[in-house]
Amino acid sequence: MVSSFNKMHILLCLLLATLTTTAQGQTRIGFYDITCPTFQTIVRATVQSSFRTNPAVAAGLLRMFFHDCFVLGCDASILLSGPSTERTAPPNLSLVGFEVIDAAKTQIESACPGVVSCADILALAARDAVVLTGGIGWQVPTGRRDGLVSQASGTVDLPAFNDPISVQISKFADKNLNTQDLVALVGGHTIGTAACAVFSYRLYNFSGTNQPDPDINPAFLPQLRALCPNGGNVSTRVALDTGSVNRFDTSYFVNVRNGRGVLESDAKLLSNPTTRTFVQRFSGAVGGPALRFTNEFARSMVKLGNTELKTGSRGEIRRVCSAIN
Template identity: 45%
Template sequence: MVNNKTVAFVVAIGFIFLNLSGHCYGALQFGFYNGKCRGSDVEDIVRKTVLSKFLVDRTITPALLRMQFHDCFVNGCDASILLDGTNSEKTAPPNLSVRGYDVIDAVKTAVERVCPDVVSCADIIVMATRDAVSLSGGGRYNVQTGRRDGRVSLAKDAQILPSPSSSVSSAIQAFATKGLTATDMIYLLGGHTIGIAHCSFFQDRLYNFENSGKPDPTMDLALLTSLRRTCPRNATVDGKANLDQNSFSSAVVDKSFYTQIMLRRGVLQIDQELAVDGLSKSTVAAIAGSSDFTTKFGQAMVKLGGTHVLTGTQGEIRKSCRSVNSQTLMALVNG
């Protein structure tokens, strides 16, 4: 059995290994697994497994959306966020509240049963997220597959994840480093149309915005009053609030989020700034007034899913999404 210290060592050595060999980013394909699994429909297996989880817990949709974003934004969409280890990405502060690992594990078990050593964990994240979004009313978009799983997972790499208090300009710059435009960023933050944020992520906006001793003046007064009840100043429990403050659609993937932030009812600072910053407010208004949000959101998710992927002979197909394969482990440790 490999202990956690060995895993931490392996992912660190893997970092050196991959830098020596170099990344190879090839083209993904729609229907990559067609004909590769003894007649089994891989995407249908994923869909049915996600559905079984969704019927028990509908909050898996925002959980998986967040997981895909946090995975793809750090060293590309390679399922590195799934790897266990004492110093893996999972242990980084921005990822401590990431969840949904049980969903990915269940899908991996299901596909391995009929199609062993073929379907990557990186592809499972993307397919499972798509299916969860569809189940939450977001429309079903086609995803490209053919990714391979990375061997590197280091907590320090997650430091590049944008903060909830990021400015619009800094968020645009961060997304640009991933080949994503300002419009892509605005659509992807539309994932906040579903899910919650804990008080600790926006408490300063309620009581001491930018060390002013006062609340954020851009926040709607009724929302401020409501959030202060949810998040008392000296609370011992970290409460939570819906990111979409429209109570009728807070569990639905739709454009309501944009309408809410235009009404100054954004919970996170970055969300509210989208509606008032000159770099983004016209796009927000256009989305709020459009009828094609779900289509454009799906397109942005597909683009995110193509960020710096490993294909071909790079990476591996993990047997367990939580650990690198044993032969990889031996190769890395033994040099």
């Protein structure tokens, strides 16, 4: 039988290991195993419940995590409310899923007050959203802390729907993400939608030519025009992955390869030899390539999730995700 002294010694060693890892600016698997062992179960159940009511929340949570990490790192700054915060910036006005994170946080605070960061809740929720839509699961390193700053001006770092491929590559490189990471993560567009407002210019007057974007497959153009008529409702939302909007699979890459990318930034993946290579790889025959995409997506999500970490004494553990303590 283990003595009380030995038990205390073991717990002290585990605590020191946690503090050392965090002080070194790293996340790790199992960060909350002792301090909040029900953390992942609560997040998963909350995301599942919301998904059953509204499947679109899966794409919303994934996009929210991506937008959070690209501005000031993965520190839940996207969740802060108030004037001129990130969530008030145009790229974030259509984000959905804030209530899911808030609900999970409320339950976690009841079970383990002051322990789990909103940033880690969002990272887990994004993973669970992918799994619920048929994607692969992965172990999410945790130990992030929540940021104290959120500014709408910071969203200039976000990749935009009309960014040339060179700008996309540069923005990802600024976050220590390479071109393979770029294509894999943009593959998250296999779920979700975009408003006509962000791509209808491609359908009628691309670059002031009064003609459609030549990158659009002519057979696909009538379908997009029917969904987004010239002068029609710009808030109408269209699937980014035609025919598979709620399924995490490789059909997004098949569509891009065939000139059926909805966003200009997606279509431009074919304009660069390196990004085109990854599009072709991820859109290949079912079996090997499909597995490679899901694995590479998971790897790149872990890499993204370690962007500009706040750990140790940096940041805080928020009591509510929408406000600093």
